[in-house]
Amino acid sequence: MAVATAVALLAALGGALWLAARRLKGPGVRQLHGGGNPSLMHGKTVVITGANSGLGRATAAELLRLGARVIMGCRDRARAEEAAGQLLRELRQSGSPEPDAGAGGELVVKELDLASLSSVRAFCGELLQEESRLDVLINNAGVFQCPYMKTEDGFEMQFGVNHLGHFLLTNLLLGLLKSSAPSRIVVVSSKLYKYGDINFEDLNSEQSYNKSFCYSRSKLANILFSRELARRLEGTNVTVNVLHPGIVRTNLGRHIHIPLLVRPLFNLVSWAFFKTPLEGAQTSIYLASSPEVEGVSGRYFGDCKEEELLPKAMDESVARKLWDISEVMVGMLK
């Protein structure tokens, strides 16, 4: 009995040490941090959607540290102001120079609810009036497997926020991106795109709703949109690339119910195996700032490397049809 207990304790201790070592080592993602160049983004203006939490927040922190003027497009001003305050405090504590408009680094909070086309239009209207340039647009915000809900304009929430809101946002900012070229668009998708399809006959999921399928469909739409946009932007010096961040410990799972008893185990596993937001944000930061991807467009990345897509994500006729329907849905074409 005593021997069995000792073996069990040793096994538990060994497991815990292994997990801790794995966590401390990290999943081996390249930590680029601007290649050690703290002024890589000086003079550049970056818009990040959903910048108050998770990957968007980590991306904002790093691009701010690299000297960018970062505009946080967030749906809740209070949450965004709180995140902005924390980011500035963390920057000060890290010993980086205080961002100020003169040096280039600056943090600006603006309201943007991607579940409302009028909010997207208001955000872009204000931005176009106030900003003389836009160097990088990062379409990062996302909703994951929420119960059936509709946006203000009557779209299924995940398709509405993850795809349609960003579709309108990008189109309204294209003129400024073109006049600021060379400029970049970075789209955050997910590997889960593999389980989605663009079912044109029920884009609002009124006939049936499956929350996993709808998330995957919206992330497939992100990829098809990026590739079609890259095709349309050829020769403009505006690039667009799409990425998957891996599995990252963020607030994305807010709609997933994990039973109370299982939660400690889930927390342990996610602590050990999921990426931190900073690790997960590396590919967004890379595509937004690295000279290595200058002029590269229409590609799909993970862990700062190009990856292959399934044929359904490269289907040009589906991408064109989705573009045309999206234009009508967001009111760009009547």
Ligand SMILES: NC(=O)c1ccc[n+]([C@@H]2O[C@H](COP(=O)([O-])OP(=O)(O)OC[C@H]3O[C@@H](n4cnc5c(N)ncnc54)[C@H](OP(=O)(O)O)[C@@H]3O)[C@@H](O)[C@H]2O)c1
């Ligand atoms: N975490 C992962 O493992 C993972 C894996 C693959 C892909 N992704 C993708 O990564 C992106 C970032 O997600 P995350 O993991 O960082 O999750 P997160 O911590 O939940 O961040 C999502 C952000 O999107 C914002 N958002 C949600 N609905 C919005 C709306 N209607 N208008 C404007 N902003 C809205 C959220 O704002 P509030 O804070 O106000 O809700 C939050 O700032 C998403 O596109 C997600 O699909 C994440």
